[in-house]
Amino acid sequence: MNVKTSFLKNKINEDSPNKNIVPVTTTINSEHKLFIGECSLEDLVSKYDSPLYVLDEITLRNSCKAYKKALEKYYPGPSLPIYASKANSSIFMSNLIASEGFGLDAVSEGELLTALKGGVPNEKIVFHGNNKSDKEIEFAIKNNIKVIVDNDHDLKRLEEISNSFNHDIEIMVRFTPGIECHTHEYIRTGSFDSKFGFGIESLGRLFEVISKTKHIKLTGLHAHIGSQIFELDPHNDLGKIMVDVILQAKDFGHNIKELNVGGGLGIKYTEEDDPPSIDEWIKTVSLSVVKACDKNNLNLPILMCEPGRSIVSTAGVTIYKIGSFKEIPGIRTYLSVDGGMSDNPRPITYQSKYSACLVNNPLNSNSKNKYTVAGKHCESGDVLFKELELGDCKTGDLICVFGTGAYNNSMSSNYNRIPKPAAILVCNGEAEIIQKRESPHDLLKYDVLPDRFIKQS
Ligand SMILES: Cc1ncc(COP(=O)(O)O)c(C=O)c1O
Numbered sequence: 055m056n057v058k059t060s061f062l063k064n065k066i067n068e069d070s071p072n073k074n075i076v077p078v079t080t081t082i083n084s085e086h087k088l089f090i091g092e093c094s095l096e097d098l099v100s101k102y103d104s105p106l107y108v109l110d111e112i113t114l115r116n117s118c119k120a121y122k123k124a125l126e127k128y129y130p131g132p133s134l135p136i137y138a139s140k141a142n143s144s145i146f147m148s149n150l151i152a153s154e155g156f157g158l159d160a161v162s163e164g165e166l167l168t169a170l171k172g173g174v175p176n177e178k179i180v181f182h183g184n185n186k187s188d189k190e191i192e193f194a195i196k197n198n199i200k201v202i203v204d205n206d207h208d209l210k211r212l213e214e215i216s217n218s219f220n221h222d223i224e225i226m227v228r229f230t231p232g233i234e235c236h237t238h239e240y241i242r243t244g245s246f247d248s249k250f251g252f253g254i255e256s257l258g259r260l261f262e263v264i265s266k267t268k269h270i271k272l273t274g275l276h277a278h279i280g281s282q283i284f285e286l287d288p289h290n291d292l293g294k295i296m297v298d299v300i301l302q303a304k305d306f307g308h309n310i311k312e313l314n315v316g317g318g319l320g321i322k323y324t325e326e327d328d329p330p331s332i333d334e335w336i337k338t339v340s341l342s343v344v345k346a347c348d349k350n351n352l353n354l355p356i357l358m359c360e361p362g363r364s365i366v367s368t369a370g371v372t373i374y375k376i377g378s379f380k381e382i383p384g385i386r387t388y389l390s391v392d393g394g395m396s397d398n399p400r401p402i403t404y405q406s407k408y409s410a411c412l413v414n415n416p417l418n419s420n421s422k423n424k425y426t427v428a429g430k431h432c433e434s435g436d437v438l439f440k441e442l443e444l445g446d447c448k449t450g451d452l453i454c455v456f457g458t459g460a461y462n463n464s465m466s467s468n469y470n471r472i473p474k475p476a477a478i479l480v481c482n483g484e485a486e487i488i489q490k491r492e493s494p495h496d497l498l499k500y501d502v503l504p505d506r507f508i509k510q511s
């Protein structure tokens with residue numbers, strides 16, 4: 055068996071999907087063909103074309119249930135898990151997480167609208183952002199959505215808008231707890247040098263300013279220290295720090311009833327990754343908050359957390375069709391696929407690593423070819439895998455890349471005017487479309503040729 059696809063033989067952890075590389079329903083049939091959600095990936099591409107995003111409903115629901123169950127098990131107070139919709143925002147995802155009792159974190163009017171259209175109750179939505187527009191703030195206030203204030207400008211805008219509406223609003227405040235964690239510098243957010251949130255040292259002044267406002271009531275605190283984190287210590291420390299800030303806010307007359315510890319739990323993209331389980335992560339956060347509250351005789355706040363990647367990443371795969379091969383003797387063989395950095399910008403942005411296999415020979419039993427898997431964009435760095443071992447393959451064969459449910463579709467672009475792929479939901483042998491494939495014509499929709507140019511031509 056080829057080393058790079060041994061992951062297909064790992065025992066699947068159904069309770070904490072983030073600990074697997076593949077969706078929990080992944081199987082290989084007697085003809086060596088790959089299935090997810092009891093659907094043949096080859097058949098899906100025959101029907102819906104490629105590249106294709108596929109989401110497995112059971113993996114998604116298992117991830118949501120794991121958060122709910124762990125909160126019930128370890129946190130004796132009230133709690134609300136909130137899905138960070140930046141990971142993968144759609145009407146379908148909003149609907150699914152609402153059906154699992156989750157709230158939702160949005161950072162733009164677009165994400166807010168998607169949440170509301172998908173049926174997330176407004177009282178379970180929180181609105182983030184380090185540069186919210188007035189229009190977005192007004193939208194949130196009109197829809198009774200809780201705003202998480204990120205900086206002084208944000209607070210000032212919120213105060214003016216709430217005064218003009220003569221409308222009382224409850225807010226949460228985001229601060230940087232000064233916690234470092236080992237993850238890519240672009241996705242680290244809890245350190246002092248971050249564009250997000252108030253510095254912890256400025257909170258006293260902030261609490262005083264808020265107490266003098268007419269319509270703003272501070273009811274919650276928020277901190278998020280980063281993403282794709284494998285350590286538990288930073289979140290253990292975070293719980294203690296946040297409870298200290300509850301006490302500080304109390305000195306200024308603010309009664310904090312909600313504590314939002316952000317997201318950040320990592321997932322297994324490759325064999326080298328070993329993230330904690332959802333259960334372990336929630337246990338760490340819960341015990342830390344409970345211990346600090348007990349020590350200070352505080353009532354337990356509503357504990358909120360904001361997972362994104364660990365809800366949706368492992369549930370998603372992307373299927374590509376192989377096109378051209380280019381062998382540079384003694385150096386490498388490029389294998390190009392029909393997508394790339396426009397549907398998955400993570401390798402070129404963060405040097406992210408993934409696992410993959412052939413759809414019709416997943417275990418690669420007969421060969422150890424090494425390929426550099428390139429995308430089709432006009433960019434030398436558009437490489438999905440620097441070196442991937444695959445079985446014998448040829449033009450027209452399909453490759454399945456795992457762990458693409460988060461920050462792929464939501465970060466996709468139309469670079470080189472390449473239309474976005476369709477997205478399909480699979481469950482118990484049924485495949486349903488949740489995002490239509492774009493066409494090149496769709497991409498022309500917003501182009502405008504000024505009249506004087508039309509006259510000239
Ligand atoms: C404020 C906030 N909450 C939640 C998340 C979700 O993080 P993750 O996808 O790592 O769980 C992010 C992204 O890093 C974030 O910025």
Ligand SMILES: N[C@@H](CCCC[NH3+])C(=O)O
Pocket residue numbers: 140241243281282400404460461465
């Ligand atoms: N976009 C990042 C995660 C950042 C999350 C937002 N704070 C990624 O793909 O890993």
